[in-house]
Amino acid sequence: MAVPVEINHVKAQGIIRITWDDGYSCEYTKEYLRGYCPCALCQGHTAAVEKRFVEVPNVELDVIEPVGNYAIGFRWSDGHVTGIYTFDYLRSLCPRGECEKS
């Protein structure tokens, strides 16, 4: 299981770049990460296979906080804070897709 070693919020470009301990790196736009928030409010209470996308245009990322040993919490400018993004989930969200295969 890959673990992030660096999370870089590149404000000017509106992206979040995660570098993993296996050397791989993923880039997400802030809208993309906010949109795939894993919390029950955003995804519903069912164990849905399909990921739902919640559109929040021009959302800003205010704070990045680790949660325990296994996840990251983001505080968004729309006041949303309930998503706990596990490392595995973040990796599976990587827009490049190959992450999942590697």
Added chain:
Amino acid sequence: MALFGRRFWQRNAEGEKRSDMSSATQESVLAALGTVQDPELHKDIVTLGMVKDLAVAGGKVSLTVELTTPACPLKDQIKADVERALAPLGVTELALEFGAQVRGSKAGAGTTDLLPSVKNIVLVASGKGGVGKSTVAANLAVALQRHGASVGLLDADIYGPSVPILMGVNEEPGKVEVDDGYKLAPPVAHGVPVMSIGFFLERDQAVIWRGPMLGKALQQLMSDVHWGELDYLVVDMPPGTGDVQITFSQQLKCSGAVLVATPQDVALADVVRAKSMFDKVHIPIVGMVENMSYFVCDGCGKQHEIFSRGGAQRAADSFGVPFLGEIPMVSAIREWGDKGVPILAQEPDSPTGKAFLEAAARLAGQLSVASEAAEGAPGLKIVTT
């Protein structure tokens, strides 16, 4: 001060005579010690920074080997290896002392640490209830303390807080003044400060709380208690994989979890679930303990393997996690437990007492290994550019 035994003296009697010509220097001794491996950490004791107070004068050498835990099960082996390494240098007199400086093993990406003065936090957990988890937690805590470490015991089993009974604590926590107000001072029993959610509940009343309430109570139990400097904090978890486990995995930097299981198949099925939960939250399993391994008949002395024996060992092997030991089923555990005395405190030389002491030593060894890994871990950097 531990001097070498007679045999060493005899072997080096000749060297003693020509002690003036001994080739031992600070450098050559250090180089020789550099060939002595810590048997658990698989690195040499010089690189690990375990060699302290080294003095070399002629053929006389004195040093302290600072172990990573006072409960180190491998002192004798390290001592023998040091003797062997220094023998060729013409050392005539060796004073070898052991010290211990427990290292922290809180691994992982988390940056929030509610208990910075605690070096190692161990969650004692199980897949199901009734496996003797609290008994194992209490005795492991006392065993680590007997080995010379400073240990605390936190009872987080909100549904059945039994640690106050097992440790014989009747008093309530006191208050202690700290920098910014007051904190709770845990009562000390058998040399171990004890805190339990049971102290705050009314007698015979059930806890009927939903997640958020629980989380709040647990957080207070973690952050509002003045533990002082601890080498190890042993946490007695509630059974299963629920809210309490989630709160701990999110709020604390844990060193690892010890899984307690009885050996029968139906119990082991639940242990797999507990293992899988800890995997998901990236808390390493530092060992498994098999409780109620066998019953010793007080009439004939025959061992009866009531729940079949060895199941937890097999499970540990299949998980690839260390097995810490088998605890027999003896009525003395129950009898002393009911009196508020962990069996280890009462009968340290009984087979059960020894089993707990050995399991605690193996656990401490595993935590030393974990601390070595934690030191080398890259950690998580969060930056904004």
